[in-house]
Amino acid sequence: MSEAKTKPTQVSVEQYIAAIVDSERRAEVESLLKLMCQATNQAPVMWGPSIVGFGKYSYSNASGRTGESCAAGFAARKGDISIYLVAEGPSQQVLLSRLGKHKMGKACLSIRRLAEVDLKVLEQLVSESYAEVLRRHPCSDA
Template sequence: MYELKTKENDSSVMAFIETVENPKKREDAYKLVDIFTEATGYKAKMWGASIIGFGAYHYKYESGHEGDAPLVGFSPRKAKISLYFATGDKKRAELLKDFGKHTTGKACVYINKVADIDVDVLKALIHQSVAFLSETYPDQ
């Protein structure tokens, strides 16, 4: 059976951020911890080796695949900062129109730096994602 590699663990979020080589990206990671913590009310936790997550939910697909994931999170990667929000909600696309400079992948939103985005829209994306996932997976 498939085992999820990205699990919540007790590694130090601050120690992880200190390993980010680029000082500007490290500074942005600290800002993002504050923004996500304030917006969610959850403490930052490490998920796997490089994702900083906030809150958690348990999902189960019709295929039988199930697991746990953070409600929202981010990772200060070398190239860009990856932001993780719920993907199934159509409100996400609307909010991203006013987000600022970003690109999107299948599940991630990528930014170069916090200065490129509208922090109020980031907070709205966080709130929207938490609400959508809490409604979609209510048995938390």
């Protein structure tokens, strides 16, 4: 069975953010970092070269594959910011309807600019998703 490619690294979150060339995107990522630290009550850790993760949990899927992942996280992409909401919280659909301009995949919320979303709603989305990960995986290190 193959090993997961995305793992915690020793890379500095500050260096990752400082390397973002677009000053507006860098400022948004700094704001998002503060929001996610507050929502999860966790210190950020780089997962692979581009994901800032908060907490971690162990998983196993139907095929028997096991691994670890961050319980919440984000990545600054060129066109948008990807926010990883691993577990659907109890009021996720209602919160998404109030969030503002976004796209939601299975576990990835994409936004172009933080100014286009309600930050209080975003913080609640992250907080509820994080709490749901802890509920589903009580032995996690989140």
